[in-house]
Amino acid sequence: MSDIVEEIRVGLAHSLVGALKAAGEKDLIKVDHVPDFTVEAPREKEHGDFATNLAMLLAKPARLAPRKVAEILVRNLARNPAWVEKIEIAGPGFINFYLQRDWVCQAIPRIIKESENYGRVKLGKGEKVQVEFVSANPTGLLHMGNARGAALGDSIAAILDFAGYAVTREFYINDAGKQIENFGLSLEARYLQLLGKEAQVPEDGYHGGDILESARGFLALEGDRYLASGPLERRCALVKYALAEKISAIKKVLEDFGVHYDVWFSEQSLHDGGEVQAALDYLKEKGWIYEDEQALWFKATSFGVEKDEVVVRANGIPTYFAADIAYHRNKFQRGFERVINVWGADHHGHVARMKGAVAALGYDPAALEVVIMQLVRLYKGGEIVRMSKRTGQFVTLEELVDEVGRDAARYFFVMRSPDSHLDFDLDLAKSESNDNPVYYIQYAHARICSILRQYGEQGGVMPQPSSVDFIILQEEYELALARKLADFPGEVASAAANLAPQRIARYLHELAGLLHSFYNSHRVITSNRELTMARLLLVEATRITLKNGLGLLGLTAPERM
């Protein structure tokens, strides 16, 4: 675990604070506290390797011109570390630090040494985090929205794991409630139809062909013996059969998508185990529940929500919300310090009252974080495809993987911010699959593998980093590549802190671009032995970083393409 960029930033920040203190003791700068300043890599490389805005922030409290403050600070810096080559004051008052040209190359041996762990950071300090995602109704197939949730949730979980959290991936199975009733009625209608009886799938039921398939499967297994049974018994048997079938299908599709869960949590189990009742009793005891028109209501308005919410209907059946309250209580009772839910935008109205419920349960509502992802709009043949369970017309995750490919599909979802309204053009994703950015990144990896393979075939042996002097790497592309490699741990930390996988996607694309540029300008295997050694390790470090980053997005790192 090492982050050379972070080490330098912290070192420079310490030096600057020291300079400010020294200047203060000489009465050159009089301020009562150190402002919250930054030490960052400037966008323009002409502005040095690192720059700070400290002088500009001090100007006002110190009543001095920013550049004057900068001058004083620079003069009062303790002896510069040897690796700082030059310090300049520029622009409105930035202090720019120029480091020795090869500082970035120090990252290379570290990367080789840490290998598959390069990029791991300690941000999470082992905190227990749960990421719940997809959690689709098990009454149907997974659609594009679920696919986005799967790609995002899995990647967020992987990034948090890499950033030092103890992560649990969980799928909440909505195997209770009204949609299960509807599911049963729809199955029953198909079953009866197959047996030549008059029956209608309810208007708001499930009309997809998969329901018919389930009914057929049930018929093959059980025959017509449920024709004579009571409807309740019939529907129970149908639901039990179809649900098991659906859930295992969902598991398989997600596995094929590269998504593995630690826990599959049944909503029904909360009812059966009395946890829903226990949670409601607890809230009742705390005074957050009242009765009105024979229904029980949660006082969401006490927690800043617009209106109160029904938890038990007049007919005595608890709502989905009641189960969700019990579920979240269960999560916190399991010891999760952070609970992250990935939800579609159509559920955003649920966020405020859920947080209210968490607070009512006596937990910190900030411990519940909800990543709201905007909806996916699907285009096919230049037209919007409306996804609807009623008509049974939607593109499934399975079809998506078949048509577009797992890696391309996952990258497409994860390369964009969850906040972006995603237009997914199926034809484009298919027809241009060779131009898909994911291949650009994977190609960089395969290309490096090819070089290393070739070197091995020539009888070459990978050098030990300690035996190589990286000062020989002087070319602009070499240094830019090494610089980018050094950034990886910081990118992981930032992606984790912001729950933003798209940052990793962008980083990898940029890294791959630098590799390709380097590759097209310079040869790795040359007649200069020293140079060859250094470049071999440079590309090997790049390969490791690409592979680790691709892993965070759930993508493969192929050695050949």
Place this chain on the structure above:
RNA sequence: GCGCCUGUAGCUCAGGGGAUAGAGCGCCGGCCUCCGGAGCCGGGUGCACAGGUUCGAUUCCUGUCAGGCGCACCA
């Protein structure tokens, strides 16, 4: 009407309190006697509009306009 998300290049989207705002696609030119051309190099008058905070705003705040999604004793 109220709430959440979004308005950045022709298109799809990154980025984000700082010094000259990026990528992909598309379009136009170049680059293989040489480790993989799924590649490289070059070509750009763009932050919806109006106020405000700030030394500094495309970024933060308020409002306007436009689009998406919610506002059930569904989940």
